[in-house]
Amino acid sequence: MGKLHDQLKAIGYTGHALEVMLIRLLFCLFAEDTGIFAKYQFSHFIKNKTKTDGSDLAAQLSMLFHVLNQPETQRLKNLDIDLAEFAYINGQLFAESLPPASFDDEMRALLLEASEMDWSKISPEIFGALFQSVMNPQERRSLGAHYTSEENILKVISSLFMDDLRIEFEEIRRKGRGKARIAALDAFHEKLSNLDFLDPACGCGNFLIVAYRELRLLELDVIEEIYKKDQLLDVETIVRCNVSQFHGIEIEDFPAQIARVAMWLIDHQMNMIVSQHYGTHFARIPLKASADIQNANALDVHWATVDYIFGNPPFVGKSNQSKEQKQALANIGQDVANIASLDFVTAWYIKATKIMKNSPNIRTAFVSTNSIVQGEQVPILWGYLLAQGVYINFAHRTFQWSSAAKGKAAVHCVIIGFSLNSAKNKIIFDYSDIKGVATKIDAKNINPYLIDAENIIVNKRKKQISNALMMTRGSQPTDGGHLLLNEIEKQELIAKEPQVEKWVKRFSMGDDFINKTPRFCLWLKDCSPNELKQMREVMKRVELVREMRLKSPKKATQEWANRPTLFTEDRQSESNYLALPRVSSERREFIPIGFLTTDYIAGDKLQIIPNATFYEFGILSSLMHNAFMRVVTGRLKSDYQYSVKIVYNNFPFPQNPSDKQKQAIEKAAQTVLDARAKYPDSSLADLYDPLLMPTDLRKAHQALDKAVDAAYTTQKFNNEAERVAFLFGLYEALVEGESDKIV
Structure with a gap:
C-alpha cells in the first residue's frame, strides 16, 4: 500500500484525493475478507473488469465507489451485474467525488498483490503504521507523530479502566445467583454501553481501536454469561456497545479519516466474532453509527464529556516547538508559571485537568516522554497540577518505546494515570528488569517522580542542602x-x-x-x-x-x-x-x-x-x-x-x-x-x-x-x-x- 501511494504521488495524484483513494482501497481489501463483500469480490472485480495495463482501472474504481455510496433501490436497473452485487456501504466513506486518477500495469499489480493478503485478521496497528510509512521524516518530527504499539496501548487502557471493569465483571459473575445475577449482569452490560471514551490526539485511532476491541470482548463475555451459546438470539439487539461511544481529535485530515474508517473495520471484526459464537451473520451494513472523530486542533476545540480520556499526545521538547505550538501551550497554560519551559505534551495534561475540574469523575492517562517527571519540568507542571487537586493513580515508570511503524521514534516513555479523585489502590509498574518486564508495586502515594513517597517537589536550590562543598x-x-x-x-x-x-x-x-x-x-x-x-x-x-x-x-x-x-x-x-x-x-x-x-x-x-x-x-x-x-x-x-x-x-x-x-x-x-x-x-x-x-x-x-x-x-x-x-x-x-x- 505504501508503494502504491508512492507511485500515485509520483505521477501527480497527491494531497487529499490520494489520501481518500488509499483509505477507500484499504476498506475494500478488508471488506472482501470479512463478509462485508463476498469473498474475493473486490479482487475479482479488478482482475475481470480492468485491463492488465491498468489504463481503465481508475474509471472502474470511480464507478465502484459511486455504486458503494448508493442504496440498492436507487441504482441503475441495467447496472453491470458485477457492480450491482456490491453492498451499500453509506457512512459518507464513498460520498465525496474524487478527481480521476491514473494507473499503470505496475500499480494494478500492486493492488492485486495487496488483495492476496488475508485482511480479516489484520492487527489494528497497521492503520497507524500505514500512515507513518507514507509520511516523510520532516513531517513526522514536526507533528511529534509516534505511533503506539498495541502492547503499550494495553498498558494505558488496562490500567485506566479495563482491569477495573474486568474485576467488576468477575465479582458479579462469581457472587450472583439466579435472577439477581442476571439482573446485575444486565446492569453491568448497560453500564458498558453508556461509557464514553476520548483520545484527544488520536492520530490514526490506534488507542480507540484497541480500547473498543477490548470493550467488545468484555461485552461478549457478559453476553455469554446471560445467554446460553446454543440459544437462538437476535444478535443485533443484544450487542449494545458501539463505535459512537468513542471520540477522537486529530489535527491532520488523513489520519482522522483513517481513524474513522478503522473504527468501522474493528467494529466489523468484533461483529464477526459474535456471529461465529452464535451461528448467525451480524453486520452493521449499511453504516449508521460512527466514531466521533474531529479533524481539529485538540488544544483549540471543546473536548467531549466522557468517562475516560487517554492517548499519546505529541512528543515535542521545548526547544523543538514551532511558534504555533509555543503559542498553543501558552494559551492553555496562561495560569501556569514558566509555561514556556515545558514540553508540548504537557498542554494535554493541563487541559485534561481543567476539564476534570468541571467533571471530577473523569479519569485520564497519557503516554509521555519521561522528561515531564524529571528536572525543571516537575516543579512547573506538577506544582500546578497538584495544586489543582490532581492525584496520580497509577504510573508506568520509564520504559523503552516500541512501535510497529517504519521510522519509529527512539524515546523513553512513562504512562501516568491521574484524576481529581484518589484511587484506593495505587500501582507503580517498574521496568528495571533487564528484560523490560514490568513489576507491579502497590503504593500508598505516587509522587511526580513516580516514587511511592510524599508529594515532594525538588526545586532549583542555590546552596547545597546538607552544607556540603560547593559544586x-x-x-x-x-x-x-x-x-x-x-x-x-x-x-x-x-x-x-x-x-x-x-x-x-x-x-x-x-x-x-x-x-x-x-x-x-x-x-x-x-x-x-x-x-x-x-x-x-x-x-x-x-x-x-x-x-x-x-x-x-x-x-x-x-x-x-x-x-x-x-x-x-x-x-x-x-x-x-x-x-x-x-x-x-x-x-x-x-x-x-x-x-x-x-x-x-x-x-x-x-x-x-x-x-x-x-x-x-x-x-x-x-x-x-x-x-x-x-x-x-x-x-x-x-x-x-x-x-x-x-x-x-x-x-x-x-x-x-x-x-x-x-x-x-x-x-x-x-x-x-x-x-x-x-x-x-x-x-x-x-x-x-x-x-x-x-x-x-x-x-x-x-x-x-x-x-x-x-x-x-x-x-x-x-x-x-x-x-x-x-x-x-x-x-x-x-x-x-x-x-x-x-x-
Missing part, C-alpha cells in the same frame, strides 16, 4: 573554537612557536573527560602583552576570537571581544578538584567522576568541586547519589543532564556520619580509584560501560555502596526506588518549614 560549572571559552586545540593542532603550533608550550594546558569538556580524548587550550590569563605579540600564530587565533565575539547577537559576548585572550567565564579551581560530566549516557549505572589537578582546565561541560576529598568522591560515586540523580535530573535526549541546582544542591548527604563511617567511605573510594588504575589505557567510558566494566571495579563499587548506605541508615534497600523514597524522606526533613517543600 560549580567549569570555565566557558566562548571562542568559536579558536582557543582550543586537538593533539595535532597543539604539536603544529608548538613546532612553529616553541615558546607557546607553557601557555598550552590540558583542557576537557565532559565528553573528552569520559572518553579520555586529548584536548588542549591556550590559557593566556597571565601572558604579558610583550610575550603575546611575539607569538604570531597565537595572535591569529586571538584575532579570530575577537571577530567571533563581535559577531555574536549577545551584548555580553560582544563586550568580551575586548578581552579575546581570556575565557568569558573563568571558574578554574586554584586547588585540585573533583570533575563530573554534565551529560552522561543513561546506560551507565554510575556517572563517571574523577580528580583533576589545577593545571587541567575544566570546560563548562564539566561540573567541578574544588578541594574535594575521597569522602565527596565516595558519596557521589555511590548508588545512593546515582539513584537520586536518575529520578530528579533532566535529560538531553535520553542521556542524563546533571544539574547543580536541581541534583547536587538538593541531594541529602549523610547526616552527622561518625568518623569511622567517613573513614570507611574514604577507604572504599580509594579502592574504586585503585581498581581503575589497573586499566591505564581504558577510558572512563570503557570502565563504566555495563558490558565492559571490570569485575574488580564492580566489586569495589559494591563495597563503596555498603559503606555509604551504612552512613545513612541500617535499612536495607531492595531497589533504587526504595533508596530514593528514603532520600526523599530525608530531603523532606531538611526542607521542613520551607514554603516550596510540598505542593
Whole structure:
C-alpha cells in the first residue's frame, strides 16, 4: 500500500484525493475478507473488469465507489451485474467525488498483490503504521507523530479502566445467583454501553481501536454469561456497545479519516466474532453509527464529556516547538508559571485537568516522554497540577518505546494515570528488569517522580542542602573554537612557536573527560602583552576570537571581544578538584567522576568541586547519589543532564556520619580509584560501560555502596526506588518549614 501511494504521488495524484483513494482501497481489501463483500469480490472485480495495463482501472474504481455510496433501490436497473452485487456501504466513506486518477500495469499489480493478503485478521496497528510509512521524516518530527504499539496501548487502557471493569465483571459473575445475577449482569452490560471514551490526539485511532476491541470482548463475555451459546438470539439487539461511544481529535485530515474508517473495520471484526459464537451473520451494513472523530486542533476545540480520556499526545521538547505550538501551550497554560519551559505534551495534561475540574469523575492517562517527571519540568507542571487537586493513580515508570511503524521514534516513555479523585489502590509498574518486564508495586502515594513517597517537589536550590562543598560549572571559552586545540593542532603550533608550550594546558569538556580524548587550550590569563605579540600564530587565533565575539547577537559576548585572550567565564579551581560530566549516557549505572589537578582546565561541560576529598568522591560515586540523580535530573535526549541546582544542591548527604563511617567511605573510594588504575589505557567510558566494566571495579563499587548506605541508615534497600523514597524522606526533613517543600 505504501508503494502504491508512492507511485500515485509520483505521477501527480497527491494531497487529499490520494489520501481518500488509499483509505477507500484499504476498506475494500478488508471488506472482501470479512463478509462485508463476498469473498474475493473486490479482487475479482479488478482482475475481470480492468485491463492488465491498468489504463481503465481508475474509471472502474470511480464507478465502484459511486455504486458503494448508493442504496440498492436507487441504482441503475441495467447496472453491470458485477457492480450491482456490491453492498451499500453509506457512512459518507464513498460520498465525496474524487478527481480521476491514473494507473499503470505496475500499480494494478500492486493492488492485486495487496488483495492476496488475508485482511480479516489484520492487527489494528497497521492503520497507524500505514500512515507513518507514507509520511516523510520532516513531517513526522514536526507533528511529534509516534505511533503506539498495541502492547503499550494495553498498558494505558488496562490500567485506566479495563482491569477495573474486568474485576467488576468477575465479582458479579462469581457472587450472583439466579435472577439477581442476571439482573446485575444486565446492569453491568448497560453500564458498558453508556461509557464514553476520548483520545484527544488520536492520530490514526490506534488507542480507540484497541480500547473498543477490548470493550467488545468484555461485552461478549457478559453476553455469554446471560445467554446460553446454543440459544437462538437476535444478535443485533443484544450487542449494545458501539463505535459512537468513542471520540477522537486529530489535527491532520488523513489520519482522522483513517481513524474513522478503522473504527468501522474493528467494529466489523468484533461483529464477526459474535456471529461465529452464535451461528448467525451480524453486520452493521449499511453504516449508521460512527466514531466521533474531529479533524481539529485538540488544544483549540471543546473536548467531549466522557468517562475516560487517554492517548499519546505529541512528543515535542521545548526547544523543538514551532511558534504555533509555543503559542498553543501558552494559551492553555496562561495560569501556569514558566509555561514556556515545558514540553508540548504537557498542554494535554493541563487541559485534561481543567476539564476534570468541571467533571471530577473523569479519569485520564497519557503516554509521555519521561522528561515531564524529571528536572525543571516537575516543579512547573506538577506544582500546578497538584495544586489543582490532581492525584496520580497509577504510573508506568520509564520504559523503552516500541512501535510497529517504519521510522519509529527512539524515546523513553512513562504512562501516568491521574484524576481529581484518589484511587484506593495505587500501582507503580517498574521496568528495571533487564528484560523490560514490568513489576507491579502497590503504593500508598505516587509522587511526580513516580516514587511511592510524599508529594515532594525538588526545586532549583542555590546552596547545597546538607552544607556540603560547593559544586560549580567549569570555565566557558566562548571562542568559536579558536582557543582550543586537538593533539595535532597543539604539536603544529608548538613546532612553529616553541615558546607557546607553557601557555598550552590540558583542557576537557565532559565528553573528552569520559572518553579520555586529548584536548588542549591556550590559557593566556597571565601572558604579558610583550610575550603575546611575539607569538604570531597565537595572535591569529586571538584575532579570530575577537571577530567571533563581535559577531555574536549577545551584548555580553560582544563586550568580551575586548578581552579575546581570556575565557568569558573563568571558574578554574586554584586547588585540585573533583570533575563530573554534565551529560552522561543513561546506560551507565554510575556517572563517571574523577580528580583533576589545577593545571587541567575544566570546560563548562564539566561540573567541578574544588578541594574535594575521597569522602565527596565516595558519596557521589555511590548508588545512593546515582539513584537520586536518575529520578530528579533532566535529560538531553535520553542521556542524563546533571544539574547543580536541581541534583547536587538538593541531594541529602549523610547526616552527622561518625568518623569511622567517613573513614570507611574514604577507604572504599580509594579502592574504586585503585581498581581503575589497573586499566591505564581504558577510558572512563570503557570502565563504566555495563558490558565492559571490570569485575574488580564492580566489586569495589559494591563495597563503596555498603559503606555509604551504612552512613545513612541500617535499612536495607531492595531497589533504587526504595533508596530514593528514603532520600526523599530525608530531603523532606531538611526542607521542613520551607514554603516550596510540598505542593
